[in-house]
Amino acid sequence: DGGITQSPKYLFRKEGQNVTLSCEQNLNHDAMYWYRQDPGQGLRLIYYSQIVNDFQKGDIAEGYSVSREKKESFPLTVTSAQKNPTAFYLCASSISGGVRNEQFFGPGTRLTVL
């Protein structure tokens, strides 16, 4: 089955630690995205990548970092510089530049800072 997987489903972090969230897709999509969702709010874009070895900052990139070494993978690191990291993190992917460019989402990772 084609789809997007995220791991872990739940993640607990102590203050001052960096943590990395995994996102893998087997849809052969060029573009991948990371969003943050806070309770009762919509999705806010953290970083996105339209091609391997290239990525751009979204609206709330401070305190986060990403890499895109493989087409299938787009890991997100939440650094200790992120002041309020407790949130639900969603990864998505899409065709890049096509007519149909809807984004498809993974199941999410819930990060809690202890």
Add this chain to the structure above:
Amino acid sequence: EDQVTQSPEALRLQEGESSSLNCSYTVSGLRGLFWYRQDPGKGPEFLFTLYSAGEEKEKERLKATLTKKESFLHITAPKPEDSATYLCAVQDWTSGSRLTFGEGTQLTVNP
């Protein structure tokens, strides 16, 4: 800057009571408007893409329509399993593949 406003924030319906959700948007040039359904603790599930004013799409009890300023998601004779948060997002021609999301409408359908 693209903006999306969804209303109402929350909506409670009785089973079978039809209604509509609203998504108002401001973009420099609309490339697409997207509707998603999100269940608690899950990732959003894609429903529809609308590309131009006057376009309509249907799926089971849901029908999405688009004008130059807003989109409606009409729910006909809803069932309890339609309870979810419905998210609207827009993409414009100047922002590449980025989406701008509204805050969603939380729909509850009571049996």
